[in-house]
Amino acid sequence: MDSDILVSRTQATTTQGATGYLTIDLAALGRNYQKLTSMLAPVGAGAVVKADAYGLGAERVAATLYDDGCRHFFVAQFVEAVRLRPALARDAQIFVLNGLQPGNEIGCAEMGVVPVLNSLAQWRQWSATARILKRCLPAVLQFDTGMSRLGFPQEERAELAAALRDGTNVEILFIMSHLASADDIESEQNGEQFAEMSSIADEFPGFDISFANSGGVFLGDAYHGVLARPGIALYGGAPNTGGRNPMEPVISLDVAVVQTRTVPAGTKIGYGGAHVTQRQMRLATIAAGYADGLPRSLGDLGAVYFNGIRLPIVGRVSMDSATVDISALPEGALTLGSLVEVLGPNQTLEAVARDAGTISYEILTGLGDRYHKQYC
Numbered sequence: 001m002d003s004d005i006l007v008s009r010t011q012a013t014t015t016q017g018a019t020g021y022l023t024i025d026l027a028a029l030g031r032n033y034q035k036l037t038s039m040l041a042p043v044g045a046g047a048v049v050k051a052d053a054y055g056l057g058a059e060r061v062a063a064t065l066y067d068d069g070c071r072h073f074f075v076a077q078f079v080e081a082v083r084l085r086p087a088l089a090r091d092a093q094i095f096v097l098n099g100l101q102p103g104n105e106i107g108c109a110e111m112g113v114v115p116v117l118n119s120l121a122q123w124r125q126w127s128a129t130a131r132i133l134k135r136c137l138p139a140v141l142q143f144d145t146g147m148s149r150l151g152f153p154q155e156e157r158a159e160l161a162a163a164l165r166d167g168t169n170v171e172i173l174f175i176m177s178h179l180a181s182a183d184d185i186e187s188e189q190n191g192e193q194f195a196e197m198s199s200i201a202d203e204f205p206g207f208d209i210s211f212a213n214s215g216g217v218f219l220g221d222a223y224h225g226v227l228a229r230p231g232i233a234l235y236g237g238a239p240n241t242g243g244r245n246p247m248e249p250v251i252s253l254d255v256a257v258v259q260t261r262t263v264p265a266g267t268k269i270g271y272g273g274a275h276v277t278q279r280q281m282r283l284a285t286i287a288a289g290y291a292d293g294l295p296r297s298l299g300d301l302g303a304v305y306f307n308g309i310r311l312p313i314v315g316r317v318s319m320d321s322a323t324v325d326i327s328a329l330p331e332g333a334l335t336l337g338s339l340v341e342v343l344g345p346n347q348t349l350e351a352v353a354r355d356a357g358t359i360s361y362e363i364l365t366g367l368g369d370r371y372h373k374q375y376c
């Protein structure tokens, strides 16, 4: 008995009292990277590590992928590049997908970070910076092929081509575009964007092309260019909708029980009394809510698991907790500190996303920072 108490005390100190455990399997991440590179060979694969590597921790993720041979890392914002740069060896390149925001030019040049230039305005800023610093600066050019989000619009292409012909002190490493519907293999938009990218390649001959995100890797060789930019597939999310997910899960999330109770029929549960019990129910309150990335939309829809048994979320999800129906479990199965599975062998990222009416990306990037992150 005494030794049991000692064990739980030790666990409590090593985990600093965390009430949720986010486990990140770096070996599985590496295997996902290798799966993609073998599909892409001889074309290379970079890694998209924006938004803290979709919430998994950009520094650990990037260092792992570097060891697996990855040398091209994409973030969305310059601040992300600033944080990541010291974690990576010099021969790793970091690309900022959103490009240059005014004020970042010198910092970007000095850190050796490569901006993805999306417009003539960004192009002019970067060439002016190269003139000021009196040296050649690297860049990637992104073209809009039909997403209307980022990238040179069609009407800026002629002027850009002229600027390139006139000679420049900006070294273009490759050109790129982004697919809007690559997760849907059937979507006509894939072919439309491919055709547009082909005509851009004719207008700007001699440059390497980067086109595919995770979904694009599965659209076939034509979409691979010379460097793919997978994100979600590395982290175990399904690259395409429908069908079996070919990627290996990378994260699991277990959350602790804070309190259990038994309530009679007719009891209101949670904010707004939104759920009224139809029968006697045993309940557990778990220590994660919408501030921890369990979307409020999971109220009365989502579930957690214990020993493979589904425990439905009842009533509204609160900021820091959610209440689940544990009537299906033997009495006493869950007590203070027991862990239930939110993501793991019984419940995929996609399943939670579907219940919440969203996508795996939003679930991953929404997981809060109150969990104890453990890498294995």
Ligand SMILES: *Cc1c(COP(=O)(O)O)cnc(C)c1O
Pocket (backbone or CB within 6 Å): 048, 050, 097, 177, 178, 212, 213, 214, 215, 229, 230, 231, 232, 233
């Ligand atoms: C986010 C992003 C990616 C990665 O997309 P996934 O669907 O996660 O593979 C690739 N390229 C660009 C430009 C992006 O913004």
